[in-house]
Every structure is written in structure tokens, then in C-alpha cells.
Amino acid sequence: MSIRQQTDAFDQAPSTAGCRVPYRVFTDRQYYDREQENIFKGNCWSFVGLEAEVPQAGDFKSTFVGETPVILTRDSDGSLHVVVNRCAHRGALVCREMRGNRASLECVYHQWAYDLKGNLIGVPFRRGLKGQGGMPGDFDMSQHNLRQLRTETVGGLVFASFSETVESCRDFLGPIVVEQIERIMCKPITVLGDQRQRIRGNWKLYAENTRDPYHASLLHLFHNTFGLYRSTQTGEALMDANKRHSLLYSIAASNDDAADKQAYGDARTFDTEFKLQDMSLLKGRQEFADNVTLVILAVYPNLVLQQIQNTLAVRQTVTYGPDEFELVWTHFGYQDDDAEMQAIRLKQANLIGPAGLISMEDGEAVEIVQDAIVGEASATSYIAMGGGRAEDADHLVTEGAIIGFWDNYREMVGFDLEPA
Amino acid sequence: MGLPTLEQMQLQHAAAQVNALHAELIDDDRLEEWPDLFEENCRYSVISAENHNRSLNLAAVFCDSRGMLVDRIVSLRRANIFPAHSYRHILGPTRVKSTSGQIVTTQTNYVVLMTRNDGQTSIYNSGKYVDEIDVSGAAPRFLSKTAIFDTHLIDTMMVRPI
Numbered sequence: 334m335s336i337r338q339q340t341d342a343f344d345q346a347p348s349t350a351g352c353r354v355p356y357r358v359f360t361d362r363q364y365y366d367r368e369q370e371n372i373f374k375g376n377c378w379s380f381v382g383l384e385a386e387v388p389q390a391g392d393f394k395s396t397f398v399g400e401t402p403v404i405l406t407r408d409s410d411g412s413l414h415v416v417v418n419r420c421a422h423r424g425a426l427v428c429r430e431m432r433g434n435r436a437s438l439e440c441v442y443h444q445w446a447y448d449l450k451g452n453l454i455g456v457p458f459r460r461g462l463k464g465q466g467g468m469p470g471d472f473d474m475s476q477h478n479l480r481q482l483r484t485e486t487v488g489g490l491v492f493a494s495f496s497e498t499v500e501s502c503r504d505f506l507g508p509i510v511v512e513q514i515e516r517i518m519c520k521p522i523t524v525l526g527d528q529r530q531r532i533r534g535n536w537k538l539y540a541e542n543t544r545d546p547y548h549a550s551l552l553h554l555f556h557n558t559f560g561l562y563r564s565t566q567t568g569e570a571l572m573d574a575n576k577r578h579s580l581l582y583s584i585a586a587s588n589d590d591a592a593d594k595q596a597y598g599d600a601r602t603f604d605t606e607f608k609l610q611d612m613s614l615l616k617g618r619q620e621f622a623d624n625v626t627l628v629i630l631a632v633y634p635n636l637v638l639q640q641i642q643n644t645l646a647v648r649q650t651v652t653y654g655p656d657e658f659e660l661v662w663t664h665f666g667y668q669d670d671d672a673e674m675q676a677i678r679l680k681q682a683n684l685i686g687p688a689g690l691i692s693m694e695d696g697e698a699v700e701i702v703q704d705a706i707v708g709e710a711s712a713t714s715y716i717a718m719g720g721g722r723a724e725d726a727d728h729l730v731t732e733g734a735i736i737g738f739w740d741n742y743r744e745m746v747g748f749d750l751e752p753a
Numbered sequence: 754m755g756l757p758t759l760e761q762m763q764l765q766h767a768a769a770q771v772n773a774l775h776a777e778l779i780d781d782d783r784l785e786e787w788p789d790l791f792e793e794n795c796r797y798s799v800i801s802a803e804n805h806n807r808s809l810n811l812a813a814v815f816c817d818s819r820g821m822l823v824d825r826i827v828s829l830r831r832a833n834i835f836p837a838h839s840y841r842h843i844l845g846p847t848r849v850k851s852t853s854g855q856i857v858t859t860q861t862n863y864v865v866l867m868t869r870n871d872g873q874t875s876i877y878n879s880g881k882y883v884d885e886i887d888v889s890g891a892a893p894r895f896l897s898k899t900a901i902f903d904t905h906l907i908d909t910m911m912v913r914p915i
Contacts, residue, residue: 431803526804526811529906555832610820659906664811679810680817688799688813688911690825694834696909 350721352736353713355748356706359535363750365655371745372634373399373652376499378485378492378506380636380649381405381415383663385489385522391434391449396661397651398493399635403482404428404438405491408449415493416451417480427479438479451479487511488518490638490647506632507573513580513630516621517640521668525678528662530687534699536635536650536658540738542695543631543648544579546570546729547718552698555690568627568729576723576737577633583729585626614684617643617677631734633741641691643674644681656703662686761849768859768886769847771893776842776863779914784829787914788822792887795819796897799915801905802880813911825914835912840877841866855889856896863900865915867908878904878915 358364373379379398386394387407394405395418402418404427420427420440427440427447437454438447446455453474461467482493485502488511492502503511532539542548546568568583609615620643630638637648645666651659662685666678684691706712716739719731723740726733757765771790778787791797800812816822829835845862852858860883867877880902887896900915 524809526801526807526809527905528801528811528813529803530910531906531908533909552834554834555828609824611816611818611824613818614821614824679812679815682811683815683821686813687907687909690828690833693910693912697835700836700909 351715351717352721352723352732352739353715354739355711355713356709357711358742358746358748359537359703359706360655360709361750362655364746365535365652367746367750369399369401369652372742373401374495375745376494376496377634377745378494378499378502379634380490380632380647381484381493382491382649383489383522383524383647383665384413384486384491385524385665386432386663387413389434391436392432393428393435393438393449394432395428395430396649398482398495400652400654402426403493404479405493406438406449406451409436412450413484413486413491414450415482415484415491416447417482419480420445421453421477421479422456445477447479451481453477453479488514489522490514490518490636507575507578509571509573509580510578510630510632513628514638516623517628517638517645522645522665523668523670525664525666525675525682528664528686528688530660530662530696531657532660532696532699533657534703535655536652537738537742538699538702539650539658539660539695540631540634541735542698543629543637544581544734544738545732546581546629547732548698549729552694553691555684570719570726570729570731570734572723572725572734572737575741576734577741579629579631579734579737581627581629581631581729581734582625583627584624614680614690615642617681618674631738633738639685641685642681643677644685645678646685660687764852764857764888765847765849767888767893768849768857768884769861771886771895772844772847772859772861772882772884775895775898776844780840780842782839784826784913787826788819791819791822791895791898793819795822795895796899797822797895797914798898799900799902799911802901802903803905805901813907814914822914829912833912835910837870838913839868840913841868841874855887857886857888857893859884859886863915875908876904877908878902878911880904880915 381396381398381403382394382405387405390407390409390411392407396403396405403415404418406414408414418426418428422443422445425440425442427438444457448454456468458466459468482495484493487502487506499505571580572578626642628640635650639646646662646664649661651661664682666675687693716732716735719726719733722733723737724733775790797816798812799814804811843864847859847861850858850860860881862881864876865878866874868874880900883899885896886893
């Protein structure tokens with residue numbers, strides 16, 4: 334048996350169907366560094382939190398844009414701000430807590446103090462002590478603020494950008510994404526809690542995963558078994574005009590067991606006769622008039638907004654390096670949920686997240702790729718299901734949105750970095 | 754403070770024993786026997802201290818019947834895909850916090866070590882159990898078991914009970 338290497342001919346003509354991504358973009362530090370500059374600090378809007386996480390004046394939350402530590406604050410006038418969590422003096426973390434409430438931000442090292450917008454308001458011994466020391470006479474407080482990011486909200490989701498030139502957040506997201514955000518964020522929400530998952534793989538493997546309806550019914554077997562989602566169900570895979578973002582949704586339609594068995598053929602075995610002892614796990618309510626029961630909205634570069642049955646959550650990607658990232662899941666419900674609805678959401682939370690019966694496999698899916706591509710300098714993946722182009726599909730047997738992601742990535746980062 | 758009574762020592766011993774068996778069944782992959790340690794109408798949850806300390810109820814795992822525990826195990830065996838691994842629980846002393854009739858409330862520190870296929874063993878999860886144990890029957894059973902974990906960063910996934 335001959336061992337055929339995949340070629341590194343990834344710089345194909347645009348007319349060629351199928352997308353090849355060199356595996357080194359997942360392992361080479363050069364790509365990671367350029368992503369931080371060109372994507373996370375570049376012309377993008379990154380998700381940093383929910384307004385509901387900082388409801389009161391003085392509330393703050395520590396988080397990250399890519400790998401850069403930032404603080405989301407709500408000022409006394411109600412406005413939201415995102416600043417880099419790094420003192421303008423000698424670079425210490427200004428905020429060392431995950432969340433809390435403060436009137437100002439103070440660095441513990443030398444007690445430089447900033448208001449909640451990030452403006453420097455206090456420097457101890459600025460004029461010296463008993464005539465000794467002090468800052469130079471031309472020291473200008475206003476030149477030493479925390480780095481302030483542009484901050485905009487859409488439907489209660491807070492986004493931040495390092496870029497002064499990027500379009501407005503709403504334009505960056507595009508109408509399809511805005512419509513989906515506003516669909517789920519249709520009324521005041523209440524945070525139910527967070528889950529944090531560390532995955533030993535490259536963050537872009539998860540960006541692929543969440544733009545990939547093809548794997549859903551093949552990898553996540555629990556889901557199939559109960560007809561929550563099947564490729565034979567009605568659904569669509571859509572993108573924004575720039576093909577950065579991806580919307581996968583499906584509508585609860587009639588399930589046809591015979592058609593499913595035919596569709597899966599001899600794929601990995603799963604048992605359609607499998608019954609839960611306690612069906613209360615799947616008890617839910619139809620919340621949305623459109624009958625859509627699954628929405629996976631993957632927003633470039635670092636957010637997924639999801640509705641799976643009655644579970645509502647955002648998933649934020651925090652990068653640690655080329656081969657590690659964290660997923661922060663923040664679950665929420667609506668403020669007007671009754672007690673039964675709250676109980677439904679908390680029970681259905683068993684389905685998603687790192688211990689989720691239907692989604693726990695995604696971490697493993699990322700890691701088995703990362704483990705297999707180690708040290709690979711030239712081989713590429715091959716992405717072509719559904720036709721091999723970044724096109725919308727009125728079905729879920731497609732990888733078109735993954736190609737849309739890579740088209741954007743190639744534009745912002747490129748595949749052609751020279752090996753270090 | 755006087756010495757414990759015989760009854761207090763018996764309760765403490767029973768609670769420690771059922772916790773030790775709980776760990777043993779999981780670590781030795783005898784997961785099908787694990788739900789039998791719980792009452793039919795039990796509660797089992799694995800929740801981060803990050804949520805618990807904010808009085809937020811969102812748990813990684815939340816079951817409110819023995820049937821749900823069985824379903825978790827059947828799912829693990831038949832549906833879920835996960836990296837090969839094993840657990841080893843290290844339990845601290847079980848302390849009886851209170852008793853009410855035949856129900857004993859206890860607290861036990863734990864560490865779960867995980868060993869993956871590459872042979873490396875790491876601290877996977879660490880926290881405390883807060884349990885309500887029914888000692889009225891032939892064998893003590895959990896009326897509720899709550900694992901409150903400090904390790905809020907879950908490594909890859911959580912498929913096995915804590």
C-alpha cells in the first residue's frame with residue numbers, strides 16, 4: 334500500500350472547488366502571533382461579555398480579546414467600556430479578580446488609579462514626598478490612560494475592537510447575524526452561570542467545528558438518538574455577505590426513521606431504539622414562534638451564540654497559544670422565566686457544555702486533529718462537502734461556512750508565512 | 754467538647770464508607786453499579802465553585818433521579834466519544850455536619866486524578882462533596898450528592914461522574 338501524502342497545493346485558483354488548509358496554521362507560532370495582531374487586535378470586533386454580566390454601575394468583568402487581558406466595566410453613567418488590563422505605569426494587571434464592583438480601578442503595585450473608563454485619575458507621590466522624588470514636571474496624566482478599546486453592543490452582547498478604522502460592530506456582523514442575535518436577545522436576560530472548558534488544540538479547529546453541520550449527526554450520537562437534530566431534518570447553513578460568520582439552524586420537523594437509517598447506512602453504529610429512563614431531560618417548551626430548535630451562530634472571530642432546545646448560551650474563545658484555548662460558556666435565561674422554565678433550562682444544561690451529553694465530543698474532535706498534525710509542515714486538509722465553495726446551503730450536509738471562514742482568514746493572516 | 758458517642762462514630766463510619774465505595778465504583782469503572790448508591794429520588798450535581806459561590810445553580814452535571822444517573826452511564830457507554838482515561842479519587846476525611854432523623858449531612862474533600870492514554874496523570878478536578886446520606890436502610894444511600902469543584906476549568910470534557 335502506497336502512502337500518499339496530500340499535496341501542499343493550497344494556493345488554488347478561486348474557481349477550483351474544495352478548500353485546502355495547511356495544517357501548519359494550527360501549530361506554527363508565527364500564525365498565532367499574526368492572528369493576534371491582524372484578527373484580535375485588527376479590523377475585527379471581538380465578543381467580551383453580556384451586558385447582563387455587568388448590570389450595575391461599577392460592575393466589572395475580567396476577560397480576554399484573543400490572549401490580551403481586558404476589563405469590561407460599567408461606568409456610573411451606565412456606559413460600557415473595555416480597556417486593556419495592564420497598568421500604564423509598568424504593565425501590571427490592574428484588575429486581578431474575575432468580576433466584582435468597584436468605583437475605580439487601582440493597580441496594587443504602585444496604586445495608580447483609573448476611572449471606569451480607563452482614564453488615569455491618581456498617581457501616588459506624583460509631586461514627591463517631603464520635596465523628594467515625584468514625577469517629572471511635564472508628566473501629563475491624560476497621556477497615561479489604560480488602553481481603551483472601541484466598545485459597542487448589539488442586543489445586549491458587548492463587543493470590543495482595537496481598531497480605529499473597522500466598520501461599526503453592527504456592520505461588521507451584518508444583517509443576518511444581527512437579526513439572529515436580536516431573535517434570541519429579544520427580552521431582558523438573566524445569567525444562569527458559566528462553564529469553562531480548556532481544550533488542547535488550536536482555536537481555529539473550534540471555529541471550523543461550529544461552522545460544520547456535517548459532523549453534528551455523525552460525531553454527536555446522543556443527539557441523534559433522540560431526534561433532536563439530524564441531517565435529514567430541515568435546516569439551513571447561511572453566511573453573512575462577507576462569509577465571516579455562520580448561521581446553522583434547524584427546525585423541529587417530522588423524523589423519518591426509515592429515511593435516517595438509509596441516510597446513515599453503515600456509518601458508525603448508533604441505536605435508534607435507545608430509550609432514556611428519565612425523559613424529563615428532554616422536556617422543554619416551544620419558546621420561539623418560528624419553531625426553530627437549534628441555532629448555532631458562529632460569529633467571527635471568537636463567539637458562538639446558541640439556542641439548543643431551551644438552552645441559551647454564548648461561548649467565548651480565549652486563546653492561550655497555538656495549541657490551547659479556553660471556551661467560556663455563559664448560560665442565560667430570560668428575566669421573566671417562571672420557576673418551571675428555570676428548571677427546564679438548568680436540566681437541559683446537561684445537554685451542552687464540557688459535560689454536555691450532546692456536545693462534549695467537540696473538545697475531543699479538536700484534540701484528535703491537533704494530535705495528528707503535530708510537526709506537519711506542508712500537508713493540508715480537504716474541505717469540500719456540499720460542493721467545496723463558500724456558499725449558503727438549504728440543507729446541512731455542507732462545509733461551505735468553513736470555507737467562508739478560511740477565505741477571511743487567508744485575507745487577514747494568509748497561509749504563506751515562511752517557516753521560522 | 755466531649756468524645757463522640759458510639760452512634761456518632763457509626764454514622765461517620767457509614768458516611769465515609771459510602772463515599773469510599775462511590776469513589777471505588779467510578780475509579781474501577783464499575784459505573785453500572787454507581788447509581789445503586791443513590792435513592793430513587795435523588796439529586797446529583799457537579800457544579801463549579803465559581804457558580805455555587807454566586808448562588809447560581811448552573812451545574813456541569815445535574816440529575817434529579819436515579820434514572821438520570823443510569824442515563825448518564827448508558828450515554829457514556831453507548832453514545833459519547835471521549836479520550837480514553839481513568840480517574841483516581843483521593844478522599845479527605847468525611848465530617849458529619851448535622852443529622853436529622855435518618856439523614857446525615859456530610860462534607861468530604863476530594864481530588865480526582867486523571868490518567869490519559871499518554872500515561873500522564875494530572876489533577877483533573879478538586880473540590881468538596883456536600884452529601885445527604887440516608888442511613889435508614891440496609892445500606893446507606895445518597896439522597897443528594899453535590900460535588901462543588903474549585904477546578905472550574907474543565908480539561909477537554911467531563912463524561913465520568915465526579
